Structures are given as structure tokens and as C-alpha cells.
Amino acid sequence: MKRILILLLSLTIATSCSSNEKTKADLPTPGPKQKVAVFAAGCFWGIQEGFSQLKGVVKATSGYTGGTTKNPTYEQVNTDETGHAEAVQVIYDPSVISFAQLLEAFFVMHDPTQLNRQGPDVGTSYRSMAFYSDDAEKKQIETVIKRLNSKSLAGLVVTEVKPIATFYPAEKYHQNYYRLNPNNSYIVNVCGPKVQKLRKAFPELIQEKYK
Numbered sequence: 283m284k285r286i287l288i289l290l291l292s293l294t295i296a297t298s299c300s301s302n303e304k305t306k307a308d309l310p311t312p313g314p315k316q317k318v319a320v321f322a323a324g325c326f327w328g329i330q331e332g333f334s335q336l337k338g339v340v341k342a343t344s345g346y347t348g349g350t351t352k353n354p355t356y357e358q359v360n361t362d363e364t365g366h367a368e369a370v371q372v373i374y375d376p377s378v379i380s381f382a383q384l385l386e387a388f389f390v391m392h393d394p395t396q397l398n399r400q401g402p403d404v405g406t407s408y409r410s411m412a413f414y415s416d417d418a419e420k421k422q423i424e425t426v427i428k429r430l431n432s433k434s435l436a437g438l439v440v441t442e443v444k445p446i447a448t449f450y451p452a453e454k455y456h457q458n459y460y461r462l463n464p465n466n467s468y469i470v471n472v473c474g475p476k477v478q479k480l481r482k483a484f485p486e487l488i489q490e491k492y493k
Contacts, residue, residue, distance in 0.1 A: 324400025328473030
């Protein structure tokens with residue numbers, strides 16, 4: 283079932299219909315010593331929050347990537363006709379946190395064996411994707427996938443491994459949705475467990491203010 287159906291039932295999304303909140307967020311520019319990583323792992327609300335809590339992460343932005351439609355809207359992406367997936371762009375300081383650590387966080391926060399879905403969210407816009415900027419990052423992703431496939435998971439990892447592509451920021455109301463709507467039923471029941479799983483798996487990577 284699409285997340286949008288759950289949102290309609292929860293009623294908390296009602297205020298997102300204003301034209302102001304449908305305005306796209308600005309995409310931050312990394313500093314000279316900062317790097318960019320992009321991951322898709324289902325609903326971007328929880329994934330954005332999880333990455334935001336990590337030491338060395340300067341900014342995590344919810345958005346869309348992996349498809350062909352230029353500057354897509356949330357409604358367009360949700361039709362699964364744009365080719366895009368909900369994703370998060372992570373700007374980070376490599377002197378504090380590595381791409382390898384971000385990659386481990388990514389795989390912990392979602393189930394990479396689920397094809398075109400994450401939990402209650404079904405569709406290609408919720409597929410698992412890891413993007414790389416160079417051959418070294420590609421090799422790191424493939425190495426982690428190989429390691430996970432050697433373990434007794436529920437199935438083989440179906441995460442798509444792709445070169446980093448154009449990233450389109452999502453609408454403003456999607457940014458920091460997790461912390462701005464803590465009582466939303468979807469946040470509590472679906473996103474919350476993902477963030478808690480990350481905090482439990484890598485307590486040493488969590489910023490002190492979130493502990």
C-alpha cells in the first residue's frame with residue numbers, strides 16, 4: 283500500500299496542500315572539503331533523519347533521483363512513471379565520517395532484500411539504490427553487498443548500484459518531516475524503528491545531542 287494512503291488516513295498531511303509547501307527545497311552546495319553521497323532506501327523521511335544524526339554529516343536532503351523526468355513532483359514520482367526513487371543526498375565531511383560508514387548506515391536502516399518496496403510502501407519509487415561517484419565507491423558498495431549475500435538474510439540483496447545522477451530536492455514540506463511531525467502515525471510506526479535501529483547498531487557514530 284502506498285504511503286500516501288496511510289497519510290490520508292492519518293490526516294496530518296492535510297496542511298501539505300498549500301502552494302507554499304509544494305515549493306521545492308533548495309539543494310545545498312557542498313563545501314570545498316566536503317563530499318556528496320546519495321542513497322535510496324524507501325520513504326525518505328526516516329532515512330533523512332537517520333543520516334542527519336550521524337557525526338560528520340553536514341546536511342541530508344530528501345529528494346528524487348534515478349529516473350528520467352526532469353524536476354519531478356512528489357505526486358509524479360508516486361505514480362512510479364518517472365523512474366525516480368525517493369532518495370537522500372548526504373553532504374558529509376570525509377575527515378569525520380567515511381563513505382564506507384555511510385554505506386553501513388544505509389544498509390542498516392532498510393531491508394535491501396525487498397524488491398521495489400519497503401514495508402508497507404510498494405512501488406519502484408521505494409526501491410533500494412546506492413550511488414557511487416567513482417570506481418572506489420562502486421567497489422565498496424559491491425563488497426558490502428557480497429558480504430551481506432553471504433549471510434543468512436531473508437533473500438539476496440536487490441539494491442541497485444548506479445553512478446551518481448541528477449538529484450532533485452523534494453518539496454519543502456518533506457524536509458525534516460521526521461522531527462517536525464513526531465506524533466505522525468507513519469513516523470512513529472515505520473520511520474521511527476529505522477532510526478532507532480541505526481542508533482543501536484552504530485552508537486559511536488551518533489552525534490551527542492541525539493543520544
